[in-house]
Amino acid sequence: MFLAASQVSLAQITGKVIDAETKDPLPGATVVLKGTQTGEITGFDGSFRLNATEGQTLQVSFIGFETVEVAAKAGMVVELVPKTNLLGEIVISSSVIDVAKERETPVAISTITPAEISLKVGNMEFPEIMNRTPGVYATKQGGGYGDSRISLRGFDQRNTSFLINGQPVNDMENGWVYWSNWQGLTDVASGIQIQRGLGASRLAVPSVGGTVSIFTKAAEIERGGTFTQGIGNDGYVKTGFSYNTGKNDKGWAFSALLSRWSGNGYVNGTSGEGWTYFAALGYAPEGSAHNFNLTLLGAGQWHHQRSTWVSIRDYINFGESGVDRRWNTDAGELGGEEFNMRRNFYNKPLATFNWDWKINESVKLATSLYGSAGRGGGTGPRGNNFRNSDIDLYPFRRDLTEHLLERNLGAASRNADGSINFDNVVAVNRATTSPYTGSISGFQGQLIGSNGFRNDGVNRAVLVRRASMNSHNWVGAISTLDFDKGDWRYSIGIDLRSYTGFHYRSLENLMGLDGYYSTGNSNSAGQIQNTTINASPFRNTGLEREKIDYFNTGIVGWQGLNGLVEYNNETSFTAVLQAGISNQSFKREDFFDQPNNPISEKKSITGGYLKGGANYNLDARSNVFFNAGYISRQPLFDAVFPGFANDINENLQNEEIVSVELGYGFVSNNLKVNINAYNTVWGNRFQTRSVPLTGGATGTAQFDDIDVRHMGVELEVDYRYNSKFRVRGMVSAGDWRYTDNFEGAVFDDNNQPVPGRANEILYVKDAKVGDAAQFTSFIEGEYKIGKFVFDLGYRFVDGLYADYSIEDSDFFQEDNQGALKLPSYGLVDLGGTVRFDLMGNTSSFRVNVNNLFNTIYIAESETNIHRVDESAPAWKGIDYRNSVWFGFGTTWNATLRINF
Incomplete structure (x- = not known):
């Protein structure tokens, strides 16, 4: 904590400062003994510890809130009334959540308040609100609702840990986070803490870039409810209702929320809709040592996508004018309604039971049990439609300009504006398919399509819509035992997880045919199927129905043990050492595919971490900290079973991460500054690439111990000039690159070294890491005029390079040009809020305008094509052939919120 003065003869008074209306903690508030200079600044959770005697008068102040005078007493809670009402809910109270505290926990952190989430997300993607914090780069990717992604310090989502109320949500097979599964976080999130680098979590999670900890509301709030109505660009509509019973005299409390959203999508053909549901039941009787909380959170949704990458010249050739950022190669109509071969649908309810037990004043036990049953997947094309030029719609290793305009493929089923005429696809399917004459009973005379089979009248040159399913069952338990003794805290915990992923394909739309001949199951000579599923999050997703192409399950187990030792003298010095070991x-x-080897052996791999650091408060305002750590991380599921086979990879090795960080912080009543520098080496990575051998054979070059170094400096400033004007901003400058060239031995198809074959070399020394901006900055001014609040923000992005793989053929040439640098860009956002009384109810109305000046910019590039000929067509120096995602133009949203 932050002790400004020490009077040994006085007792220590502990307490917390919170917002009187939202019950949110107020970090950075000033608590002073009246008439003295003795005081303290509250921590992240609003807590303080001050040497005083009970009954002395304390002055508590915070910019934007009314100053109060209260009598000191142990365990006090001081409620400050805002001069302008804020929004937000209390965070969930389980002690399994590792919340980092400024000037105490030795990690770099940024916090996004519930008011910011409630006011500024609107119809943006949930991760985008984190773009205003150091090290973060979030984009909308293809632009469908929920298709966003986020990187932290240049590490993608597989290498960044995401926790919801302390529970890991990275996919246990591939490590990814699908934000479409968590659309409801906009409604129920009560805060986000971004712990960059090693983080404070005691779990053995993939905190290479950092840990993003998201808190949701709980049942421990005042009685009342909220109605919200939002609208936005391109037909976006969102309606929500929540109600809280408040805590009764027996200690029970209940909260519930239900909301629905729908929209046409900024990108052509990307409409969607979804429901968010949330319920929380809490039990905390007065005087009890036990606290219980049961929550259910889910967000069922479907949305059309833009999954086919679009070249710059496609945006120009098929757009309405210039670069048309709305262009979608996958979009069209069927039966007069929007239709898209790519449709995502998912429902992932997460149920959590938290039990906190205060055994005595020194010992506490916190346990969380959770379970999730995710159901859904994504649709796409199936069939050899490329064999029929009338329905050869989708470019393969080329852009649509070459595919359609230069080769005239699929022209019969493309409209004049380039969109797809799916009615013609249905007509072609039917017109080119002969009646079935085979021996499978019940289908004679019907129109049957296939992906490969072509006998008995079956037509393989067709196009149907299949659904690739990625469902799962996931249960877990986290339990920590904390023991406090004087200035020392000891903790030991367990982390148990069990995950089963179900991967299969089903038929979703036969596109005018009567059935589909499936040969994907090697246990069958072939069968005709006509059962389809609905691409809806609340319908049967086919787990118990007929399947095509593939059907397999991935079973992942996790057993983790972690420990912590912390010294905190409550005045100026904190030191912590954490260690964990896990077996995965x-x-x-x-x-379907391996009848002779249907079940693999179980492969267990041990990993773990060791990290520690210290924080020293130089005085009441300034502090310095450092942390360092080592992580040994197990490989992902596909690395264990390469090539979709049940054979275990013999060359498995853990990745190794070493990180060091230094930081300085300054906080006063109206100014807060944090600056830190980091160095992270991500090493011992394994990469393979196919290489030609003599005689037309193919071998594999195997590279191990591939290292990449991420270094950088981050600055964050928050300045409140007075109760009306506030300025905050950040600067994040990184240098992320590969450390050296790497050699790899060549092996034949029996995984034996090829005699006399020289090693292959990857020439990647100093190649910049792509797909995340290495320099970002943000500044925002906020001004209050009576009941109105206006904010204007500017974000600048530079050092953004194309995404690429180091196994690309370019990097086998010593004179390669490295990563393609994309143009820098700057975006301006404008917002305004008015708060008012509506029939006795506190209400607000908020308007956001994002990308105010309609700036055209490239948010990411999938290709790494350098412009070698200066006369070649280019956009801001970027070759037209590159496949990119342009960011959205000007968008807007408006929300009315009524509290009752």
């Missing part, structure tokens, strides 16, 4: 087991079962 992998097993794969295949029901």
